[in-house]
Amino acid sequence: MKQLSGARYAVRQLAKLSGVSVRTLHYYDQIGLLKPGIRTAAGYRQYGEQEMLRLQQILFYRELDIPLKEIGDILDDPDFDLLKALESHKIALGRRQERLQTLLKTIDKTILTLKNNTMLSHEELYEGMPKEQAEAWREEAIDEWPKEVRRSEDHLRKMKKPDFNKLKGDFKALWSQLGSMTDQEPTSPEVQELIALHYDFTRQFWGTASLEDKQAKAYAGLGELYVQDERFTEVDGKAHPAFGRFMRDAMKHFAEAKLS
Amino acid sequence: MKQLSGARYAVRQLAKLSGVSVRTLHYYDQIGLLKPGIRTAAGYRQYGEQEMLRLQQILFYRELDIPLKEIGDILDDPDFDLLKALESHKIALGRRQERLQTLLKTIDKTILTLKNNTMLSHEELYEGMPKEQAEAWREEAIDEWPKEVRRSEDHLRKMKKPDFNKLKGDFKALWSQLGSMTDQEPTSPEVQELIALHYDFTRQFWGTASLEDKQAKAYAGLGELYVQDERFTEVDGKAHPAFGRFMRDAMKHFAEAKLS
């Protein structure tokens, strides 16, 4: 049998050309699937066009997840019934696909029940505020502190439902308590005591409670947000800008006095 | 930790109850995935309800094609983020499914081209005639010379495509050449020369070229067939009964003169 062309490749070259590893070629040689046409005096493998083409065939069938042994039969045994082999292989692949299908369903269901039982949905996360408001707030917040928001959501989403509900309830109670103290000085010890609680809760919402960084600037910034965005201090559709300013001043003072 | 119930199972029992092999339980013990609650003095493994339940969990996750090592983490590491793990596993399964999808497509295409190409399709086998004609010929021919037809088909099916194409092309050319000679005598030397070629080709199609038997009767019979079934000499839907008779006479003469 004559050579198709004079081109010769060393292992590395053939490997790169066909996208396999050198080890793979060694292995194919070892199992007799693809032997180099020539060995140099030093024992180096030299592949020619023939082998190149055969490798292409091998890789094609390998792509179809056909075991190497069978590929060998396909390529070497002239009596091999390729058609029958492919048909039955197709059936096997079909079964695998069906199995994957049910697997995906199962995993989906599992994820779903997992989320419903122990985790919070997006809506639950922002429960208490009307939806559009939550959306608007979230977008703004993401604009200004993308990292923090994501972190916070991640953290809260992972909380167990009862824990989250407790946190939310506590926070609400605190919020209304603060709302009833706007006649006092924002810097007064009474107010500052509650602000300290507010700070703790906020850090829990942010998921940064265990961080060393006190986040003085972020916390003061949140106070600014309470003023800039009135929706934040809305109650039953009625704006309370004064409460926003009260909170901002109290939080700024707290940040300067306790967090620096 | 208290026992949930007093039930104890030996390896074989647990294996049967949960549908795994004894070796599997040994293995899970070995890698620390599922250890028996108790070892008897003789070293026998004794599993309790706890382990039974854990095994159920393991098998559930194993069904999802999750590696055993990861299952261990899921079950033992309280900080393990199961949800994230399942999500990413789902993505992996999705990719596998996509791959299977394209694989199935590829294998389908391969089977198709294989059917149309290397193995000769029925149409191709009798190409040169339209489909029903080939079918008709085949059925009649099988009725009359079952052995020969089967042999012919076997032979052609195994031929390499280029070889077959050449044969087919030659035959077509010969056929049209004969069609242009209907004004001559079927017994004329010019016609008989081409008929000799036609005979050779026919024997090749039949796969009987190397047969000792000259098949005089079969060949003359084929000529009769050309007449009996006009579709055989149809060109563009137009019947040419005269050409059929011409061929029959020429072939009969050839059979009598050269094959007896």
Place this chain on the structure above:
DNA sequence: CATACGCTATGACCTAAGGTAAGAGTCAAG
């Protein structure tokens, strides 16, 4: 009590398709 049968234990080797590493030899360029 001995024995036979059934269950169990451990250890070792095997699978597919290479990955990774070690130690040694080879080739071409500077």
Place this chain on the structure above:
DNA sequence: CTTGACTCTTACCTTAGGTCATAGCGTATG
């Protein structure tokens, strides 16, 4: 002559167990 890139072989490692081989344990029966 040395360096760096390449190559060789050998050998161990991976998953999730399967398949022996050899030996110990438990119990029902003669």
